[in-house]
Amino acid sequence: MVRPAFPASGYAVFYLQVSQATIGELYLEAESRTYRPVFREVGGAEDDMFRSQSRVQRMKPPLRRVSAAILEDAATRDSNYRPCVFSYMHSRPGGLYQEPHQDYADEVRAAVHARYPGSIPASVIIAIQPGTRLRLFPRCFDFARPEMEIELEIPTGYAVVFRGDLFHSGVGYTTSNYRLHCYLFFRDLGWRPDVVSNSLLVCQYCGRTERVSARIRQHRYFCLQNPDGLAHRIGRREQQNRRGEYPCNYCSQVFEVQSTLRSHILAQHGSTSSQNV
Structure with missing residues (x-):
């Protein structure tokens, strides 16, 4: 049984209570960094050319202030939470939705529960510019149900924290967007970041x-x-069943009925991948 650290929806939005100057410094830092592509489909062979991240190796003062603000909120949810593994995220104009996923694999959540019964790891997205959005599936901890989908806009200087088993995904943008991501994990447990569980x-x-x-x-x-x-x-x-002329792209044989063409291709050529039938 997960502690009542989150609403039934599985996520919450909170104000970071850091200055606009701090947010501005984070945005300038985001613009100056080098990024690597991330996935669109979980386990997919190709990276997403519109979505990338830059892992933080050494925190500068503005990010340390944000980390402290996140810890203050996190402590009200689970006293064992520790903000860790910060990454700047960048979306270029023209991308699509990511595949819905959970930020932690089943075995990681099980290890947390074994060490801290009732606890669950979590994640945080921090908005450092207007128009930052996240697709969420509230109350969806086993399946991503399409009818539950929402697109949440996060105001600048705010963050959304969500359970590690809540299905969510990145969104497509029409303009460039920078934001921050971090994990809420546990000091004495190890795990590999960026290994997600798909829907x-x-x-x-x-x-x-x-x-x-x-x-x-x-x-x-x-x-x-x-x-x-x-x-x-x-x-x-x-x-x-509509009659007409339906040629086979493989052998040029012509059929009067589309369903007959489909049966022919499957039987004789073993595929329908290159022909719209």
Whole structure:
């Protein structure tokens, strides 16, 4: 049972109570740093060219003041929390949403619970410029439920702290955005930062889960528990049975019915990946 350190939503917004001069110094520091790309899809082979981070190796006075402000809030939630592993984050214009994920893997949360029963690690995002946002799935600690999704805007000089098992993700930006991220962990426990746990996406109509977003989107569209699901299925069937000329891109054979083309490709060529059928 997690201590009542967080609201039922799993996150809270708080004011850092540091000066605007401190925030300004952090922003200038953010602009001057070198960044490395981070992921968009958990476990994906490609980095996200629009989203990057810069790990802090040595804290300067402005960041030390922010760390102290975070510790002050964290102590009201769990006396064992320690702010650690600070990173500047940078998003370039044009990026997409990250895949929903949790900031700590299951085994890390289990190790924390074994050492500190009832405790859970957490994370903090600090806004150092206007327009800083975070996508959250309140109350979603097992699955990222689409109907629970919110996009939270964090005022400059404020921070959002959230449980380590709360599903969340970065957002896309139309302008450049700098912000800070840190972990709330425990002094006598070790773990590897940046190893996250990705989401089991769930159908809000029937509860089916998938790890691939394209699959769950297709399932939701045709799900029979979806009020429009049956109509979508009928529409697909009518489209597939519509007569015309449907050439196979593999062998140039032509079929009158689209569904027959699909069956042909699967049987003769073993794929539909390069043809829209």
